[in-house]
Each structure stands twice: as C-alpha cells, then as structure tokens.
Amino acid sequence: MALRGNLRDFTITQLLNLINLARKTGTLVVEGPNETAQAFFREGKLAFAQIGREDTSLAHILFKANKLSAGQYKAIQQRGNSVSDKELGLLLINAGYVSQDDILANLQQYSTDVIHRLFTWVEGFFRFDNDQLPPDDRINVRLDLENLIIEGSRQLREWEQLQDEIPSLDMALKFTARPDANMRNVNLNVEEWRVVSYINPKNTIRQIGNAAKMNDLEIRRIVYGLLQAGLVEICRPEGVPIPQPVRVFPTEDKEEQKTLVNRLITRIRSL
Amino acid sequence: MQTVKMVVTGPFSAGKTEFIKSVSEIDVVSTERKISTKAEKTVKEATTVAMDFGRITVDEDLVLYLFGTPGQKRFDFMWEILSEGMLGFIVLVDSTRPETFREARSILETFRAYAPTPYVVAANKQDMNDAWELEDMRHALRLDPKVKFLSCVAMDRDSVKTILLELLYSILAEMESGEK
Numbered sequence: 103m104a105l106r107g108n109l110r111d112f113t114i115t116q117l118l119n120l121i122n123l124a125r126k127t128g129t130l131v132v133e134g135p136n137e138t139a140q141a142f143f144r145e146g147k148l149a150f151a152q153i154g155r156e157d158t159s160l161a162h163i164l165f166k167a168n169k170l171s172a173g174q175y176k177a178i179q180q181r182g183n184s185v186s187d188k189e190l191g192l193l194l195i196n197a198g199y200v201s202q203d204d205i206l207a208n209l210q211q212y213s214t215d216v217i218h219r220l221f222t223w224v225e226g227f228f229r230f231d232n233d234q235l236p237p238d239d240r241i242n243v244r245l246d247l248e249n250l251i252i253e254g255s256r257q258l259r260e261w262e263q264l265q266d267e268i269p270s271l272d273m274a275l276k277f278t279a280r281p282d283a284n285m286r287n288v289n290l291n292v293e294e295w296r297v298v299s300y301i302n303p304k305n306t307i308r309q310i311g312n313a314a315k316m317n318d319l320e321i322r323r324i325v326y327g328l329l330q331a332g333l334v335e336i337c338r339p340e341g342v343p344i345p346q347p348v349r350v351f352p353t354e355d356k357e358e359q360k361t362l363v364n365r366l367i368t369r370i371r372s373l
Numbered sequence: 374m375q376t377v378k379m380v381v382t383g384p385f386s387a388g389k390t391e392f393i394k395s396v397s398e399i400d401v402v403s404t405e406r407k408i409s410t411k412a413e414k415t416v417k418e419a420t421t422v423a424m425d426f427g428r429i430t431v432d433e434d435l436v437l438y439l440f441g442t443p444g445q446k447r448f449d450f451m452w453e454i455l456s457e458g459m460l461g462f463i464v465l466v467d468s469t470r471p472e473t474f475r476e477a478r479s480i481l482e483t484f485r486a487y488a489p490t491p492y493v494v495a496a497n498k499q500d501m502n503d504a505w506e507l508e509d510m511r512h513a514l515r516l517d518p519k520v521k522f523l524s525c526v527a528m529d530r531d532s533v534k535t536i537l538l539e540l541l542y543s544i545l546a547e548m549e550s551g552e553k
Contacts, residue, residue, distance in 0.1 A: 266479040270486040335517060336482060338489060349458050350490065352375035360548055362377070362435065363460075367541045369431040373396055373534055 105230035114220050115254040117228060122146045122247040129234040134226040141217065142236040148245040150209070150236045151216035158212070160187040160205065160241060167208045169200050186239030210243045214250065221254045222261055222319045257319070264322040267329070271308035271318065274339035275301045275325065278332055288333065297324045298333075303340040378438040379540065380455055381425075382480055383465035384473040388497040388527035389441040390425045392465055395533040397427025397439060452480075453487055461491040461540045465527065466514065468496045468504035474513045481514075491543040495525035495536045 105120075109132070117130060125146035132139045137154035152158045165175040178190065185193070194200045236242060290298060293314070300310040311321030328334045351359045381389045425441030440455045456462070462484050466477040481494065496510050505513070511522050521539050526532040 263475070266475055269479050269483045273482070273486055329515065332515075335515075336485075338485070350460055351377065356548070360545065362375070363541055363545050363548070365431050365435055366377070366437055367538060367545070369429065369437070370396075370534055370537045370541065373429070373530065 105228075107228060109224055109226045109228060112228070113258065114217075114223060115251055115258055117230075118217075118247050118251050118254065121230070122251065126230065126232070127235070128230055128232040129236075130228060130230050132220060132223060132226050132228045134223045139216065139220055139223075141213075141220070142234075142242070144235070144242065144244065146247065148213055148217065148247060148250070149242040150240055151213040151220075153216050153219060160190050160209070163208050163212050164194075164200060164205070167211070169204055169208060170194075174199065187241050188239060191241055205241065206243060209241055210245055213243060213245060217250050218253070218257065219317055219319075221257045222317060224261075260323075261319055264319070264326055267326050268307065268322050268336070271311065271321070272306050272339070273336045274303045274306050275310070275328075275334045276303045276337045277301060278335050288331065293320075294324050294327065297321065297328070301334060303337050306339050307336075374433075375435045376438060377435070377460050378440055378458060379537070380440050380442060380459045380462040380484070381465060382442040382452070382462055382484060383497075384467065384470075384476040384480065386470070387465040387467045387473065387477070388525075389465050392463075392495075392497070392525075392527040392533055392536075393425050393427035393439045393441050395528060395530045396429060396537065398430060399428045452483065456484060456487040459488065459490055461493075461544050463536055463540060464492060464494045465497050465525070466494065466510065468498045468510060469501050471505060471513065474510070478514050491540065491547050493521040493523060493536060493540045493543060495523050497525045497527050499524045500526045500529075 114132070120126075121130065121143050123146070127144050127146075128142075130141045130143065132141075139151070139153040141151040142149040150158075161170065161175055161178040164170045165172070170178070178185075191202075191205050195202055195205070293316070296314045297310055297316075300313050305313075307321060307325055311318065314321065316324070325334070329336070351362060353359060353362070381392050383389055425439075427439040427441075429437040429439070431437060440459075442452050442455050464477060464481045464484070467473055477494075481492070484492065494514065494516060496504070496507055498504055499507075507522060507524055511518075514522075516522050521543060523536055523539055524532075525536055
C-alpha cells in the first residue's frame with residue numbers, strides 16, 4: 103500500500119523515522135497549506151530537499167552562504183542552464199573558488215534547513231513515491247536521519263509550546279506601558295531588532311514575520327522572548343474590522359442593553 | 374423570552390463544571406466522560422467533552438445561560454462554537470497547578486481572538502493550602518494590570534457570584550466607555 107496520508111495523523115518526525123528504519127529510497131512529497139516540499143532519500147539517507155519554487159541551484163546556495171561573490175554569481179547566471187550543478191561544482195573547485203567540502207557542507211546545510219522548516223508543518227498531505235530520485239544533474243548528499251529526527255522532536259516540542267503561548271499570528275503587538283521598560287538597555291540580536299522595528303498595533307505578527315522574512319517558528323520564537331521579557335504584549339490589530347459577535351444582546355438599543363445588564367446584576371446579587 | 378450567554382473556560386480540571394453548578398438553577402447539563410489517559414486520570418475521573426450548560430432565570434423575560442467549555446485540548450474545536458454570541462467570558466485557572474498556567478494563557482489569547490468581549494480571569498481553588506498567591510499568578514499568567522484577576526472558590530456560591538458580577542461590571546463599563 104502506498105505510503106500516503108495526513109500530517110495530522112503522521113508527523114514529519116514519524117515519517118523520517120519510518121524512512122530511516124526501512125532504508126527507503128524515493129521522494130517524500132508534502133503538500134502544505136501554502137507550498138509543496140520535496141525530500142529525496144537514498145537507502146534511508148537524505149539526498150536533497152527543497153520547498154516550493156525556491157532556487158535550489160548550487161550557484162544560488164553558495165551565493166546565499168557567501169561562498170560566491172555577487173559578481174561570480176551573476177557571471178554564472180549569465181551562462182544560463184547550460185551547466186549542470188555537478189559540472190559547475192567541478193568548475194568552481196578547479197578555479198579555486200570553493201573546495202569540495204564547502205560544496206558538500208553547504209548543500210547539507212541547505213537540505214537540513216529545509217527539513218527543519220518541514221518540522222513546523224502540522225497540516226498537509228504527504229506521499230512517498232518509491233524509487234523516484236532527485237534529478238541527475240543535482241549533487242546529492244548523504245545525511246543520516248537520526249540527528250535530524252532528534253532535532254525534529256526537540257523542535258516539535260518547542261513548536262507546540264510556542265503555539266500554546268502564541269496561538270494566533272493574526273493578533274498584533276504593542277509595547278508595554280511599563281515605565282521601567284527601556285528598549286535601549288535591552289540586549290537584542292539583529293533578528294530581534296528587526297522584529298521590534300515592525301512592532302505596531304497595525305501590524306499582525308504574521309505580517310511582521312513576512313516582512314522580516316521569518317517562518318512561523320522563527321517569528322513565534324522571537325515574539326515569545328519579547329513577551330517573556332515583558333517588553334511587548336499581544337493586542338487586537340488596529341484598523342482590522344472587529345469581528346462582530348453573533349447577536350450578543352437580544353436588542354440593538356443601547357439603553358435597553360444597559361438595562362438588561364443591570365437586570366442581570368440585580369439577579370446575580372440576589373442568588 | 375430573551376436569552377444571553379456567558380462562557381466559562383480554562384484548562385482541564387480548572388473547576389469549570391463546579392463553577393457553573395454553584396449558581397445554576399438547573400442541574401448542569403454536563404457531557405462528562407470517563408477519562409482515558411493515565412496522566413489525566415490522576416487529576417480527576419471524568420471530564421467535560423462537549424460543554425456544560427447552566428441556567429439562571431433573571432425574570433420572566435430574560436434568561437442567562439452559562440456554557441462551560443471542554444478543558445482538554447483535543448476538544449478545542451468546540452471553543453469557537455461556544456464563544457459565538459457571548460456577552461463575556463471567564464477564564465478559570467487552578468491556583469494549585471502551575472503546570473496549567475501556560476495553557477490558561479493560551480486559552481485566554483484564543484478567546485480574545487474569537488471575540489472582543491470583556492472577560493475576567495479567576496484563580497480557582499484559592500482555599501487550598503498549596504494555592505499560588507494571586508500576585509505571583511498574575512505574573513506567571515502575564516496578565517496586564519488592567520485585567521481583572523480575582524480570587525475564586527468554584528464550589529462556593531458567593532465566590533462564583535462575585536466573579537459573575539465583576540464580569541457584568543466590566544461589560545457595563547465597556548458599554549459606557551463606548552458611548553463617550
């Protein structure tokens with residue numbers, strides 16, 4: 103029977119465990135709410151992974167990792183698709199721009215990061231296509247899944263805790279009115295400052311995450327830290343129409359509504 | 374007949390069913406089932422799976438319904454349904470179980486996201502020896518100083534009355550501030 107199902111029933115960590123134990127070869131396709139991810143495996147080891155339409159070419163990965171300069175990257179791009187990743191890798195090594203270790207380490211890091219992002223997916227459908235391998239022109243890595251699974255389990259726990267703390271990303275943030283809270287005396291890292299710079303009751307946490315180019319886990323992690331430090335608090339976003347509760351009062355008349363509440367107060371007092 | 378409703382929410386075993394039982398004029402219509410998991414069984418034997426339902430008749434034209442939400446997370450799909458049209462809500466927290474504070478905070482945020490209605494937070498089981506101090510709980514729950522955070526004993530009718538009244542005062546205050 104084909105390996106397919108819903109992430110609600112079978113998590114990414116459980117899937118990786120199964121692929122590892124069964125030493126499977128093939129492609130895991132996960133269709134999330136917004137994009138699709140693919141992870142390729144050979145005999146239970148991760149060969150390559152990608153999410154959505156991200157540029158996964160070797161040149162782009164090395165450029166993002168600062169192993170290639172903007173000029174070198176542009177020159178490679180101008181050559182178009184005439185050179186495969188494997189050929190490009192050889193060219194770069196022979197030209198002395200990067201070492202073989204650089205290439206493998208960065209490809210491993212890229213695929214590892216993709217899997218880490220996948221761990222935050224809790225909704226979606228998956229299927230495992232047996233024997234479907236990554237395209238021939240890709241440089242495959244051989245990543246043991248054990249460490250990824252352990253890291254994934256940790257991340258899943260953290261994700262669950264963060265979801266408990268910040269259940270909705272559609273709420274906004276505002277700075278607390280505490281007179282003793284002074285942002286200048288707080289040691290924030292670059293990522294945290296980026297988030298802080300967007301804090302405004304008009305921006306939802308989701309919008310801040312998008313603007314700061316952070317995934318749900320990353321933005322939740324930073325917001326959680328700011329909440330714990332007492333620097334910010336969650337509020338309803340400004341300018342967003344407040345969802346009108348479904349007929350709270352049986353009457354539209356404001357005076358009648360007040361009278362009704364007063365009747366309730368009188369009744370409760372008399373209990 | 375006019376009807377209004379309030380929701381009593383909070384983590385598993387916070388005392389929601391007891392809270393409603395204390396003031397309801399009818400036997401609470403409870404949807405309790407025996408608990409299946411070992412960890413939860415050590416806390417209590419049965420839990421609410423759909424909702425609790427209590428009633429207070431105000432006069433011949435007006436009835437207040439009290440809905441208690443299921444506390445276990447796997448039944449949280451009921452929360453949004455129960456929150457529809459509520460006048461306000463009460464978040465009940467077990468003062469003796471700090472391990473539930475984070476969940477209480479999460480439930481509070483979830484209900485705030487559903488509807489912008491007034492709410493109060495009640496620290497239940499304050500009569501127990503191992504109950505946390507209110508001020509410590511306020512910090513642990515990260516409650517804004519403006520949020521009403523009240524001591525509560527859900528089995529004591531007067532205590533429950535106070536919580537309901539405080540919520541009604543908040544509702545009234547919000548209506549009056551909205552007119553300014």
